[in-house]
Amino acid sequence: MQVKIKDVAKRAGVSVTTVSRVLNGEKYVKDDLRAKVNRVIEELGYTPSQIARSLVRKKTNLIGVIVPDLTSSFYSTILSSIERVASENEYNLLVCNISEDIDKELKYLNVFQEMRVEGIIIMHEKINEPIRQFIHKIRIPVIFSSVKPMDQSFVSVIVDDYKAAYEATRYLIELGHDAIGFIGGDMRDITSGQNRYSGYRNAMTDQGKKLVYEHIRFGDYKVQSGYDQMKELLRIDNPPTAVFAVSDDMAVGAINCIRDQGLRVPEDISVMGFDGSQLTELVRPALTSMEQPIQEMGQVTMNVLLQQIAGESEQAGDVVLAHRIAVRESCRSIQQ
Numbered sequence: 001m002q003v004k005i006k007d008v009a010k011r012a013g014v015s016v017t018t019v020s021r022v023l024n025g026e027k028y029v030k031d032d033l034r035a036k037v038n039r040v041i042e043e044l045g046y047t048p049s050q051i052a053r054s055l056v057r058k059k060t061n062l063i064g065v066i067v068p069d070l071t072s073s074f075y076s077t078i079l080s081s082i083e084r085v086a087s088e089n090e091y092n093l094l095v096c097n098i099s100e101d102i103d104k105e106l107k108y109l110n111v112f113q114e115m116r117v118e119g120i121i122i123m124h125e126k127i128n129e130p131i132r133q134f135i136h137k138i139r140i141p142v143i144f145s146s147v148k149p150m151d152q153s154f155v156s157v158i159v160d161d162y163k164a165a166y167e168a169t170r171y172l173i174e175l176g177h178d179a180i181g182f183i184g185g186d187m188r189d190i191t192s193g194q195n196r197y198s199g200y201r202n203a204m205t206d207q208g209k210k211l212v213y214e215h216i217r218f219g220d221y222k223v224q225s226g227y228d229q230m231k232e233l234l235r236i237d238n239p240p241t242a243v244f245a246v247s248d249d250m251a252v253g254a255i256n257c258i259r260d261q262g263l264r265v266p267e268d269i270s271v272m273g274f275d276g277s278q279l280t281e282l283v284r285p286a287l288t289s290m291e292q293p294i295q296e297m298g299q300v301t302m303n304v305l306l307q308q309i310a311g312e313s314e315q316a317g318d319v320v321l322a323h324r325i326a327v328r329e330s331c332r333s334i335q336q
Contacts, residue, residue, distance in 0.1 A: 008041055011044065019037055061118065063091050063119050063121065065120075065121045068097075068124040074146075074292075075123060091118075094117060119306075119308065120140055121301060122142065123146055144156040144157070146292070157297055158297075158319070159320065162196070164274070165195065165196040165198070166200070166203045168325065169203035173207045175270065175331060180244060182244055183218070183254060184196060184218045186221070192246060196246045197246075221246070225249075228253075228257075229250070229254070240269070246274045248277045251274075255283060266329070272287075274289060288325070288327050291326040
């Protein structure tokens, strides 16, 4: 039978309250009693209930995380960084993968509340009105990571997605490309959908390049989506000489499609991604990408949330991190 706290108290000849104080490291216990209780705990092999201890201390050391798609190389990388910082601070993660289904999110948020998580990290921005009302009502710190929702009252840890997409497109233009294809994301997303598309579009027009709407496709950030949209681009009479995909996963899909069609990257078509995930070094040719500081993003997200939990955060607005172009092998200059 499982050993209970009252069994330890009876064997040690002390009250349950005294055993509880020893377990919680409280100082109001005599040294000899503390040693006796610890000896009995070891003899009986007693393991305290973490849930019960959390209720007593009113501290669960749990962080709830909402992830839109755990199969994405970007989200898996940022999550590993968040977990590392959480572990270093003796927090555990309760991760819920909604698979891009926001109807699941309200259910998971209710679970977070029932589990008494101390903070919540959300990694997507498609928030409906019930969800918005819920996270405003609960007394739990909430932070958004890698995305910025329309509701401006929450802190987000992001890059300037518009500027990053603008600079990625301008880089391809500087390599001599005029016909630049675009594989975008979900246009319901402000951050990775609308802002990145606007950056591409404005860079093209600002540099005097014609926007060819046959060269513009939209996917769902995944590898298969990039493959499918690239296949459509290759079917038109005058396909682009370069393609900018707004996720590394879609860029890898595009590369696979190009090679399956008997063409070469970058000799026939240059491909550029966005994120700077681990995929950039695994694919061949290695992928040139507009790089977000993914590890730093996870670290900063967790640190800001811990400050909010402790009531020490002075962060009034978003944390905007630096982006950069990581030049590898998938893009080439076609200038004469």
